[in-house]
Amino acid sequence: MSDADHQELPVFNAVSGSARQLYLLLRCISFADKAQVQITEEGLRFSVEESSIMEGLAFLDKSLFTSYQYNAPALRPSTPNSQDSAASETPEPPTFQISLPSLLETLQIFGLTDQNSRPPWAREAQSMAFSSNILGMNNLCRLSYISHGSPLSIIITESSITTTCALTTYEPAFTADIPFERQSLAVKIIMRASWLHDAITELASTAPSRLTLVARMQRGKPYFALSASGPLGSASVEFNNAASTIYPPTAATNATTPDTAPSLLLETFQLADPSARVTNSYKFALIQKAARAMAVATKVSVRGDAQGVLSLQFMIEVEAGKVSFVDFRFVPFVAEEGDYEEEGESEGEEEVADREDESGEDEE
Amino acid sequence: MRFKASIQNISTFTKLTASLNSLGPLAWVKLSENQACFTIIPEQGTQVWAYLRTQDTIFESYTIQSAADNIINLEVPLTSLTRALKSALQATSASIRLTKKDNIPLLALTIVTTSSGTSRGAFGTTTGTSNPDDAFGDEHEAGTGFDSAFGRDRETIVTQEVPVRVLSPETVSGLHEPRCREPDVHIMLPPLIQLKSISDRFTKLALVGAKSVGGSTVTAAVSSQRTRLEMAANMHGCLRLSIQSDAMNISSVWTGLSNPELDPSQVLGGEEGIREHPSTRMKELGSADGRSEEGWATVRIDGKDWGKVMSVGRLGGKVIACFCHEHALILYVYLPNDNGMDESVLTYYVSSYSA
Incomplete structure (x- = not known):
């Protein structure tokens, strides 16, 4: 050959x-x-x-x-x-x-x-x-x-x-990536991937249909919650930083992956607007498809842009000292007061996800 | 009608019957004075003709007597026989004989286990785990020591009975070993476990490829569809295994295998026969690096069936494959034994599918 x-x-x-x-x-x-x-x-x-x-x-x-x-x-x-x-x-x-x-x-x-x-x-x-x-x-x-x-x-x-x-190589079927605006991030969180994996595995036990991410400042401390809801009920996992280490909420000061402070649950927590509360819902089954990456990655960067598109970027150590990245992007469910359109159903969304009980129907 | 033999090598015999069992549930066993022939002829798929020398490898003190030239034909359910043999794996000795109970012919497998070692082990562990008190534990230990000192030679005898059917000579007279033309290529296969791991993965790959094309609508078609592995070899030590699907085309090539020399005394026509032999012509073609497209003898076989054939790899003997181009593949599996002569051999006949 x-x-x-x-x-x-x-x-x-x-x-x-x-x-x-x-x-x-x-x-x-x-x-x-x-x-x-x-x-x-x-x-x-x-x-x-x-x-x-x-x-x-x-x-x-x-x-x-x-x-x-x-x-x-x-x-x-x-x-x-x-x-x-x-x-x-x-x-x-x-x-x-x-x-x-x-x-x-x-x-x-x-x-x-x-x-x-x-x-x-x-x-x-x-x-x-x-x-x-x-x-x-x-x-x-x-x-x-x-x-x-x-x-x-x-x-x-x-x-x-x-x-x-x-x-066999086939003709490409899709050309454009899901648009994700790195310039206008609403939220950026860096944490250990295994914690995200644990949370998703835990939530999966109730076979939920949608997953809601909530990020906000709570009494001066970062607060990040994942809540899942489905026909069988709802559950949520909350992440709180023990110490009040607030990173200046400036625009993307590129992630410098601080190796220090292992006690911090959320290594980086940035909100575009510290007073705002960022809430977005995604289809749980889709997020779950990233579980394998969660399991093998060392760190994950969870980012949401102004339109609610979620990006999960996983840092995977392929060998000592050498890292590779695997990215996932998810389009959110349309929010109630949303001013943009995506495919999928347009069902209303309450502010607090764990109260909500309607099941998101499958898109496929 | 009498048959009796002690089984010298229980584990080999068990592995043998287990591999035969993967190809079919019933074996025709033809016992004669100097060999025991196990034959599996399934409705579809690979036939096996296994000739075991009675003075060799597996049996010992083998005696047979019958009205029909000291030949006994039996139909043996291999699953039961394998299960019976498995219980004999720890035995100190085992023997097999043909007998009758309530007019049903049976193969009775008598398994003798020396019990001292095992019973002490069982006794010791139960007292150890159930009794947390050390003093009691010690007392029991002493008790077992006493027990074993006197009961060392105590034996347990278990008899497993496998019902069989006696076949009349007329029933089996129509069964013949398949005849095949002289092979184009004969080659020593790499370790079957290695070959099996690759061919199993290929079979899986073909199914993955088929699934990805049609989605769920064709799952029925996928399950009924057979995977065709293509095997080829040349006279320069190369073996090629390949499979094609819509999504891919994959092949593995082994190089540096050996092509055994033909023995003039075994070939029809002696030296002259070897000169005329198809494999001699195949030697002119192809190359040792396996890149040339010439000189390959190819057969197409069913992936699943091949996986079953490969299960004989657990016996660990050497395997010579004879390729008749586009026709059949014959595998000779030699059972490992100590004296190099007159080995027991299992012959697998795999016929090739047309393209």
Whole structure:
């Protein structure tokens, strides 16, 4: 495959020393069958969406790969779906869809063989010191994408076994991300992801249909509550900071992830308007789809913009000192006095969520 | 009609019957003076013909007598036999014999367990856990010591009976081992556990791919749809396993496997036969790195069925696969034994599906 490919350079060619890392990150967004992949100079961007109201995004930075080559494709001879970009000179980065479950299964083929075939105490351990397992050589995985329309190929080499996988690429189905205005954040909270995970797991026990986030200042202290309501009742989890450490509610002073003060439940708590109370509701089932990311991430940044779009950004430590980010965005239920429109039902919403009892119907 | 043998290697025999059981519930067992042949012929899927040498590996002091040339044909329910054998895994000795009870023929499995070790263990732990008082505990320990000192050689004998059906020679006369043309490629397979883990994942992948295309409406179609694994090998030590679905196309290639040399005494026509043998021609084609498209003998098999065949991997013997291009795959599974000669062999016949 490598020597006699094509005359022109492949669009993308990368080698990863650890398919496990790629697997761990991509597994976080494995809630749909198809993932949209965008190849850029900086890395691979995998996005998955559900009914246009939820989006998951995993970015595989080029630093995750031991080698990463991207050759911007030559301008395509005007394909029908690229009128908008035809005017601009720079070619759009290659975008396509692939089957995410297939990709995940493929990445898992790793280690399958060496691990099972011979236990470490097996008799004929001829050269344990140089076994590919210990040298970390059985973990090489090569990804390549030759040109528009060709499959995304993954080549996995383990001792004497080579696995080649060609994933069919499909035309991209959605183009725009859910708009999220970073410039006009209503709220920003950074906390440990496992706490969010605990809270969501706890609330899930009542099979709720919607989740309401409330953030406000309460007697000078940050107050953050997640309440879930559904046909079986409602429950809520509240987060209070013990000490009154109020971060100046200025506009986004970029998150500097303070490693200090582990006693603080909410590491960062910022409100655009300290006197305001931010309340938004989301479909619980969708938030739950981010549970896997919550479970593996170290920290989460919970942000809501002025329109109520929720962004959950998870920081995942793929190996010591190296972090990657997985993002989720959610469109809220329409608020009562909302001045914008989204799909989904437009049912009224009370101020305090735990009193409310109507069940949000499924959108799908 | 008499048959009696002691089972020398209980764990191998158990693994064997368990792997045979995964392919079908009933085995035709043909017992003769020097071999016991276990045959599974399912309605659909892979046939197994397992020849166990009576002087070898599994049995010991094997005696047989019958009016029909000292041959006995039985139909044995493998699930019951496996279950009976499993209870014998801890036994010090076990023997099997053909008997009759209320006019029903039975295979009686007599399991002898020396009880001293186990009974003391059971006794000791119950007193230890149920009695928090140390003094009492000690007293009981002493008691067990006393008990075991005198009861060391006490034996427990359990007899498991597996009802069987005696088959007349006419019934089985129509059953023959499948005949197949000379294989194009023969190759030693990598450890079956390794092969199984990959082929199982491939089968799963194909199902994932099928599901993602149609959603819930075609689940019925998915479950009935069979996964076709494609297996190929060449005469240069390469084995290729691949599967295709709408979403993907995946293949694994093993290199550096060995293609055993043919023994002229075993091939029809001797040296001349080997020169004419299809595998000799296949040697001219293909390459050792597995990249060439030439020289592969390919078969298409059902993923699920293959998974069952692979369960024989627990026996840990070496396996030679013979590929008849687009026709059939024959696996020879050799049971590990100490003397290199006259090994017991299990033969699996897997027929290839057309494309």
